[in-house]
Amino acid sequence: MTITITAFEHSPDRGQGLARDTRVRWALEEVGQPYEVRLVSFRALKEPAHLALHPFGQIPTYEDGDLSLFETGAIVFHLAERHAGLLPDEAKARARAITWMFAALNTVEPPILELTTARILESDKPWTRERLPMIEERVHDRLKQLSARLGGADWLDGAFSAGDLMMVSVLLRLRSSGLLDAYPNLAAYVARGEARPAYQRAFAAQLAVYTASQPPAD
Amino acid sequence: MTITITAFEHSPDRGQGLARDTRVRWALEEVGQPYEVRLVSFRALKEPAHLALHPFGQIPTYEDGDLSLFETGAIVFHLAERHAGLLPDEAKARARAITWMFAALNTVEPPILELTTARILESDKPWTRERLPMIEERVHDRLKQLSARLGGADWLDGAFSAGDLMMVSVLLRLRSSGLLDAYPNLAAYVARGEARPAYQRAFAAQLAVYTASQPPAD
Known part of the structure; x- marks a missing residue:
């Protein structure tokens, strides 16, 4: 098929x-x-x-x-x-990898999409200049927490998984904003994802x- | 355990x-x-x-x-x-129920959360009064599409599933806004979820x- x-x-x-x-x-x-x-x-x-x-x-x-x-x-x-x-065989590691998929989509991506919306769909609005720093702060809150959890590891939980695929994909949306620059371990994590064949x-x-x-x- | x-x-x-x-x-x-x-x-x-x-x-x-x-x-x-x-046994029905879980969390909930953010976190901002109708329109876009798909069915895809549990939970966030009132089939769907023991x-x-x-x- x-x-x-x-x-x-x-x-x-x-x-x-x-x-x-x-x-x-x-x-x-x-x-x-x-x-x-x-x-x-x-x-x-x-x-x-x-x-x-x-x-x-x-x-x-x-x-x-x-x-x-x-x-x-x-x-x-x-x-x-x-x-x-894309998922470990061991049941608990598998459940944790799935957790990171949901975390990428439901916790990390929403403020990033809000930033995109403000920059693109509301770029012509009078409030956007004043709102942007607030939204960037919400993105930074998530990035700080994610950076703290990743620490010096290559991937979020052991071997590369669908959770990393999704998280790297979500973080790639930030490239043009420069917001990732403040988190060298996250920038390296994204680069590690992009380097995969x-x-x-x-x-x-x-x-x-x-x-x-x-x-x-x- | x-x-x-x-x-x-x-x-x-x-x-x-x-x-x-x-x-x-x-x-x-x-x-x-x-x-x-x-x-x-x-x-x-x-x-x-x-x-x-x-x-x-x-x-x-x-x-x-x-x-x-x-x-x-x-x-x-x-x-x-x-x-x-919470999930059908049949493989294809199971995959579709999981799809609705992700749809609830990643497609329907984000504009609803944006509405909550505007109403609560940004309620004191000068732009909120003008922004709210824009955000409500984004929520309506999703509700219209969801209402069209649900039609006269009781649940999103056959029997009640984790997809419905998540979608009803997401829609419940709209209760105080009154936005669901325009979609009688969605309001009835939410009520059906709430009526479950x-x-x-x-x-x-x-x-x-x-x-x-x-x-x-x-």
């Missing part, structure tokens, strides 16, 4: 790898599963055919035979559960979509 | 059941597992003993023998995986903590 995921036809991040299909591509590469990608236009995201796959009209989705899933966290977990490479392949694959969508140079 | 969870000594919601220990209590009641509760003061949340259990200094945590977990989503999933009652027991247990913490009436 061929796995098919969806991705933006024109990713708003211009190939920086921040669209969520990169997380799923990375997981697929870590577990060594081939996949196909169906590109979706912004208009098609809100049309019935796509909404049947993803009720919130987003990417990525995942199809494998008659199973279709949405939500990056759920897709990565599904892959991690069925293939070796599976991440490199995933990044290259999403960048190729963006590059192909650009008009040829003169 | 006794399961021990943590909860606020003084819940900021004054027993409305919105603190996240209610979600874990609900899951424990659905699967019929007894548990003990250790109450934690706001000060103790940020002290080393608690940070060792929960790196972000929050509640709830979960301890069972030498396994300790944090993150509500991870705790509920751990319970759902080990005990009957397991929810009733969980709600009563967290309310008892709040009631006991109040000074006696004259």
Whole structure:
């Protein structure tokens, strides 16, 4: 059965790898599963055919035979559960790795997304200049705690896991803000994630979509 | 082995059941597992003993023998995986129920939390009056999509699952806003969740903590 995921036809991040299909591509590469990608236009995201796959009209989705899933966290977990490479075998270590997946998505990412929203969606609002430092402070609160927990370890709990895949992906959103610079161990952690061959392949694959969508140079 | 969870000594919601220990209590009641509760003061949340259990200094945590977990989503999933009652047995239905857990926490809850932040943490800011309608619109976007998907069904995908437990818990945060009133099927869905005996027991247990913490009436 061929796995098919969806991705933006024109990713708003211009190939920086921040669209969520990169997380799923990375997981697929870590577990060594081939996949196909169906590109979706912004208009098609809100049309019935796509909404049947993803009720919130987003990417990525995942199809494998008659199973279709949405939500990056759920897709990565599904892959991690069925293939070796993203979750430890030992039950307690496995539960802790899953904990880090949820922590990345539900505790660390929300203030980071709030920062993105303020910078992009509310960039023209009169209050944004005064609000930004407040939101950055909320992000720093999380980063300080995460940095303290990681300490000098390579990964959050023993070997690399789906929890690290998700946390690194979430932290990558901060690159352009410079906020990670205050936490050398977190910056090194992110770099360690990016250096993984599976991440490199995933990044290259999403960048190729963006590059192909650009008009040829003169 | 006794399961021990943590909860606020003084819940900021004054027993409305919105603190996240209610979600874990609900899951424990659905699967019929007894548990003990250790109450934690706001000060103790940020002290080393608690940070060792929960790196972000929050509640709830979960301890069972030498396994300790944090993150509500991870705790509920751990319970759902080990005990009957919260996840279907059939593999595809199980993967879809897990998808709804992630959707509740990562797609539906973030704009709802943004609304709470604006109303509470930024209530004294000059921009909040103008910002609130924008944030409410983001919440409505999600509610419209969720309402369309739920349609006339009782639960999101077949029988009640951990996905519904999490989605109902997230939507309960909107009660005081009145935003759910525009979606009769979502309001009925939330009421259906609250009517479950397991929810009733969980709600009563967290309310008892709040009631006991109040000074006696004259």
